[in-house]
Amino acid sequence: xxxxxxxxxxxxxxxxxxxxxxxxxxxxxxxxxxxxxxxxxxxxxxxxxxxxxxxxxxxxxxxxxxxxxxxxxxxxxxxxxxxxxxxxxxxxxxxxxxxxxxxxxxxxxxxxxxxxxxxxxxxxxxxxxxxxxxxxxxxxxxxxxxxxxxxxxxxxxxxxxxxxxxxxxxxxxxxxxxxxxxxxxxxxxxxxxxxxxxxxxxxxxxxxxxxxxxxxxxxxxxxxxxxxxxxxxxxxxxxxxxxxxxxxxxxxxxxxxxxxxxxxxxxxxxxxxxxxxxxxxxxxxxxxxxxxxxxxxxxxxxxxxxxxxxxxxxxxxxxxxxxxxxxxxxxxxxxxxxxxxxxxxxxxxxxxxxxxxxxxxxxxxxxxxxxxxxxxxxxxxxxxxxxxxxxxxxxxxxxxxxxxxxxxxxxxxxxxxxxxxxxxxxxxxxxxxxxxxxxxxx
Numbered sequence: 254x255x256x257x258x259x260x261x262x263x264x265x266x267x268x269x270x271x272x273x274x275x276x277x278x279x280x281x282x283x284x285x286x287x288x289x290x291x292x293x294x295x296x297x298x299x300x301x302x303x304x305x306x307x308x309x310x311x312x313x314x315x316x317x318x319x320x321x322x323x324x325x326x327x328x329x330x331x332x333x334x335x336x337x338x339x340x341x342x343x344x345x346x347x348x349x350x351x352x353x354x355x356x357x358x359x360x361x362x363x364x365x366x367x368x369x370x371x372x373x374x375x376x377x378x379x380x381x382x383x384x385x386x387x388x389x390x391x392x393x394x395x396x397x398x399x400x401x402x403x404x405x406x407x408x409x410x411x412x413x414x415x416x417x418x419x420x421x422x423x424x425x426x427x428x429x430x431x432x433x434x435x436x437x438x439x440x441x442x443x444x445x446x447x448x449x450x451x452x453x454x455x456x457x458x459x460x461x462x463x464x465x466x467x468x469x470x471x472x473x474x475x476x477x478x479x480x481x482x483x484x485x486x487x488x489x490x491x492x493x494x495x496x497x498x499x500x501x502x503x504x505x506x507x508x509x510x511x512x513x514x515x516x517x518x519x520x521x522x523x524x525x526x527x528x529x530x531x532x533x534x535x536x537x538x539x540x541x542x543x544x545x546x547x548x549x550x551x552x553x554x555x556x557x558x559x560x561x562x563x564x565x566x567x568x569x570x571x572x573x574x575x576x577x578x579x580x581x582x583x584x585x586x587x588x589x590x591x592x593x594x595x596x597x598x599x600x601x602x603x604x605x606x607x608x609x610x611x612x613x614x615x616x617x618x619x620x621x622x623x624x625x626x627x628x629x630x631x632x633x634x635x636x637x638x639x640x641x642x643x644x645x646x647x648x649x650x651x652x653x654x655x656x657x658x659x660x661x662x663x664x665x666x667x668x669x670x671x672x673x674x675x676x677x678x679x680x681x682x683x684x685x686x687x688x689x690x691x692x693x694x695x
Contacts, residue, residue, distance in 0.1 A: 257276075261360050291342060427603070440604075460541060471485070490584055494585055497582075546595075558584075562579055562648055565651055673694075
């Protein structure tokens, strides 16, 4: 590879593979599918106990420390042993790329690459290419592969970006002068680029300061039990999603993914939860800005929808605890989108609202896939207002109960449900406790 350095990202439908080069040698390989992650691979082969991996990932997700460094520094595996396992995973990922018949790639020669990520992958590209080509040729002689399922178009590329621009323009619904159109196009391009970079990581969300204070208080108790975290997570969607991200981090089959904080705490167990809580509540970990308008808006919308969803759950055949979680977490895409528009200082108005509405299903899908969230939660995060399944239909109805708390467009509501006043009263009790503005009583 002419001693090149940089990062090559290859994309095909839902699959995304990353290859880092340093001086012409492959230094790092990873994939977007859960089974392509080093931690999931180590868990699948039983190299490191599951509880230990969860604790290591809690530190990895809340710091800049590489997982391999944490494994080696903690003496959970030897350098030679981890190198051998990592190379086994890397070879499999690379060989699979050679079977792709289409896709797109992005090469970034300026991407910083460590020559040794506490492991050295001794993979020479020319030899690897020959081996992979031979495997593909042999496999095709033996059998014909089926077309990949779940294929989707490329995201954040030029053609796909142009289509989204016109969707935003249609949502705005008014004609603009050419200069204003060019300005909006430039603004949308910057928005998409910032959003793409934000969605590229797995870093956990900063929780609210009141949640951090409660976590410190609970964990200082010698008889601390993980279940004590659940009531705190019920009022902080960021803490709830952090628990789900860690609990589902080793899941390969998303049918095994958990959706509620209670289930996440049960799966993780005492030690990983203690490590995660210590990191999230520590003074050096970022906080959701205390007076940030976007963070407060998202929190108010999430709690209002959660309370309403639990009350309406029997009408939709959904478990009340799961319904509460679906309502609480429906704002996950909005948190990303509002953070970006606040960074860019985009003025409130039809254009900003249209940008958020058009990108919300996309962000929801990418977050659900990247965090291995269960299918009903993904349906909620990607709902465009037409999904007839129980989970998204429930959350749409729940959001409409307290419309002054809701984010985004709302479905038409013939009449408030019988429990609307009780829902508003419960939500307002929680808002008062958290210092949030009260909801209007229907």
